[in-house]
Amino acid sequence: MTTKATAPDDTFHVFDTTLRDGAQREGINLTVADKLTIARHLDDFGVGFIEGGWPGANPRDTEFFARARQEIDFEHAQLVAFGATRRAGGKASEDPQVQALLDSGAPVITLVAKSHDRHVELALRTTLDENLEMVRDTVTHLREQGRRVFVDCEHFFDGYRTDAEYAKSVVRTAHEAGADVVILCDTNGGMLPAQVQAVVSTVLADTGARIGIHAQDDTGCAVANTLAAVDAGATHVQCTANGYGERVGNANLFPVVAALELKYGKTVLHEGALAEMTRISHAIAEVVNLTPSTHQPYVGVSAFAHKAGLHASAIKVDPDLYQHIDPERVGNTMRMLVSDMAGRASIELKGKELGIDLGDDRALVGRVVERVKERELKGYTYEAADASFELLLRAEVEGRPRRYFRVESWRAIVEDRPDGTHANEATVKLWAKGERIVATAEGNGPVNALDRALRVGLERIYPQLAKLELVDYKVRILEGRTGTESTTRVLITTGDGSGDWATVGVAENVIAASWQALEDAYTYGLLRAGVEPTD
Numbered sequence: 001m002t003t004k005a006t007a008p009d010d011t012f013h014v015f016d017t018t019l020r021d022g023a024q025r026e027g028i029n030l031t032v033a034d035k036l037t038i039a040r041h042l043d044d045f046g047v048g049f050i051e052g053g054w055p056g057a058n059p060r061d062t063e064f065f066a067r068a069r070q071e072i073d074f075e076h077a078q079l080v081a082f083g084a085t086r087r088a089g090g091k092a093s094e095d096p097q098v099q100a101l102l103d104s105g106a107p108v109i110t111l112v113a114k115s116h117d118r119h120v121e122l123a124l125r126t127t128l129d130e131n132l133e134m135v136r137d138t139v140t141h142l143r144e145q146g147r148r149v150f151v152d153c154e155h156f157f158d159g160y161r162t163d164a165e166y167a168k169s170v171v172r173t174a175h176e177a178g179a180d181v182v183i184l185c186d187t188n189g190g191m192l193p194a195q196v197q198a199v200v201s202t203v204l205a206d207t208g209a210r211i212g213i214h215a216q217d218d219t220g221c222a223v224a225n226t227l228a229a230v231d232a233g234a235t236h237v238q239c240t241a242n243g244y245g246e247r248v249g250n251a252n253l254f255p256v257v258a259a260l261e262l263k264y265g266k267t268v269l270h271e272g273a274l275a276e277m278t279r280i281s282h283a284i285a286e287v288v289n290l291t292p293s294t295h296q297p298y299v300g301v302s303a304f305a306h307k308a309g310l311h312a313s314a315i316k317v318d319p320d321l322y323q324h325i326d327p328e329r330v331g332n333t334m335r336m337l338v339s340d341m342a343g344r345a346s347i348e349l350k351g352k353e354l355g356i357d358l359g360d361d362r363a364l365v366g367r368v369v370e371r372v373k374e375r376e377l378k379g380y381t382y383e384a385a386d387a388s389f390e391l392l393l394r395a396e397v398e399g400r401p402r403r404y405f406r407v408e409s410w411r412a413i414v415e416d417r418p419d420g421t422h423a424n425e426a427t428v429k430l431w432a433k434g435e436r437i438v439a440t441a442e443g444n445g446p447v448n449a450l451d452r453a454l455r456v457g458l459e460r461i462y463p464q465l466a467k468l469e470l471v472d473y474k475v476r477i478l479e480g481r482t483g484t485e486s487t488t489r490v491l492i493t494t495g496d497g498s499g500d501w502a503t504v505g506v507a508e509n510v511i512a513a514s515w516q517a518l519e520d521a522y523t524y525g526l527l528r529a530g531v532e533p534t535d
């Protein structure tokens with residue numbers, strides 16, 4: 001582990017606490033290996049500080065610091081150990097919890113300190129003076145041991161309401177004892193931006209300490225509160241990747257950093273890092289085993305996805321008209337969604353995205369718009385089934401549907417037996433390359449049996465299909481869609497090892513809807529493989 005004396009640029013700190021506060025989110029349970037992987041991603045991204053956990057609080061965090069020291073050569077970040085001030089009535093130099101922070105070998109230590117009078121009296125069960133002494137003694141001791149110290153003033157904003165002078169005296173004590181930054185924490189996450197801005201301004205003016213911000217997201221304002229603190233003069237922001245954290249989470253690192261770089265014009269990352277943001281956000285989501293939020297600002301797959309026809313018509317002229325930044329700056333991409341809200345421009349842009357030349361054929365584009373609207377009324381959804389849309393578009397452009405096989409008939413049988421067992425069997429009758437094929441297969445359900453029968457029938461003629469795999473299958477009942485009876489929509493995602501595609505089927509019953517989605521899935525798989533249509 002490199003123990004750099006200072007962060008790359010010490011005038012403004014991006015401090016990440018994914019491995020400490022992020023790990024406090026319900027549902028996240030990181031192994032040491034996970035923590036090491038996330039630390040590497042965060043270092044690549046270029047944050048200045050990575051809070052790795054609370055050494056001594058649990059064996060996992062203790063091991064993380066030991067292994068990070070051995071295994072990671074941090075290029076941009078310094079590793080930070082988190083812990084509390086010493087116990088009331090003791091000495092920092094004799095406190096085992098404080099000693100564990102030193103033993104971690106981390107060059108920087110964040111101490112959580114009480115700054116709310118009620119917490120001191122009720123949670124610590126000590127006096128206000130002794131709490132100040134705990135802060136002074138612990139910071140002094142750690143400084144004497146050569147560590148850089150940051151102090152997190154827990155519940156600062158709530159404490160400021162009940163006793164502003166006491167809250168500020170904790171900041172002054174930490175600062176005078178040698179803490180480099182004193183962080184005002186909105187621990188309960190109840191603050192609003194204007195309140196944060198006012199308090200940060202006053203504390204800066206009254207204490208002379210360098211101020212940081214740590215905002216929980218309980219009002220949905222953590223990012224805004226963080227930026228409000230920066231507006232007021234804070235020069236250290238504590239965030240977590242994807243906003244993971246206790247309860248509803250913390251200030252999300254990615255929108256905070258993007259705002260600092262793109263809206264405030266600050267350089268807080270190394271060159272080229274911002275363009276890696278989407279990849280890093282998704283990679284961390286993968287490690288914590290949570291699906292990345294599709295609607296996350298900047299990095300969500302929907303962050304630059306455009307659905308409304310009017311938006312598309314302006315974007316066709318200039319993408320800036322409906323986007324606050326160029327998505328490539330954060331490593332994301334613009335996408336056009338095709339649905340019944342599409343107009344001609346949406347189809348033209350989607351065609352371009354798919355590499356299909358529509359020329360200036362207004363009539364053709366108009367026909368596609370009409371067809372999409374008519375099919376969406378029946379229950380199809382093309383924004384979730386790009387591959388089915390591409391097949392529909394190509395059919396219009398090429399004057400006939402792409403066909404690699406023709407279906408004579410299909411049938412699926414579900415056999416329930418009195419002993420509770422059952423069997424599923426399907427038969428497909430097809431024509432491909434002039435040959436009539438009859439194939440039968442069993443499966444763990446009727447759709448699986450149909451999928452297998454289709455594959456058994458076609459694989460000999462199209463060996464490319466061997467690589468195809470059903471990745472996801474979703475069914476939704478569309479109540480009263482046609483005004484009479486409900487219909488069923490099936491969305492299938494298929495992969496071939498180098499990418500995934502989604503197809504849709506709609507019918508009165510789930511098996512017929514699945515069959516349509518399967519037919520599109522196989523047809524699109526052959527199209528992707530570059531196979532020429534035969535029929």
Ligand SMILES: CC(=O)SCCNC(=O)CCNC(=O)[C@H](O)C(C)(C)COP(=O)(O)OP(=O)(O)OC[C@H]1O[C@@H](n2cnc3c(N)ncnc32)[C@H](O)[C@@H]1OP(=O)(O)O
Binds near residue numbers: 056
């Ligand atoms: C706002 C935040 O998110 S801060 C981060 C909080 N993170 C965590 O709590 C996760 C890790 N925590 C743990 O593993 C455990 O709580 C430990 C190891 C730290 C402590 O465990 P225990 O010794 O069993 O104590 P317990 O958790 O019941 O209570 C915490 C103790 O620390 C004391 N304490 C709380 N804050 C501070 C502080 N800033 N300075 C000193 N002592 C403190 C409490 O008064 C309480 O003391 P008590 O044991 O005399 O009642």
Ligand SMILES: CC(=O)C(=O)O
Binds near residue numbers: 152
């Ligand atoms: C320190 C911290 O996590 C908080 O006050 O929320």
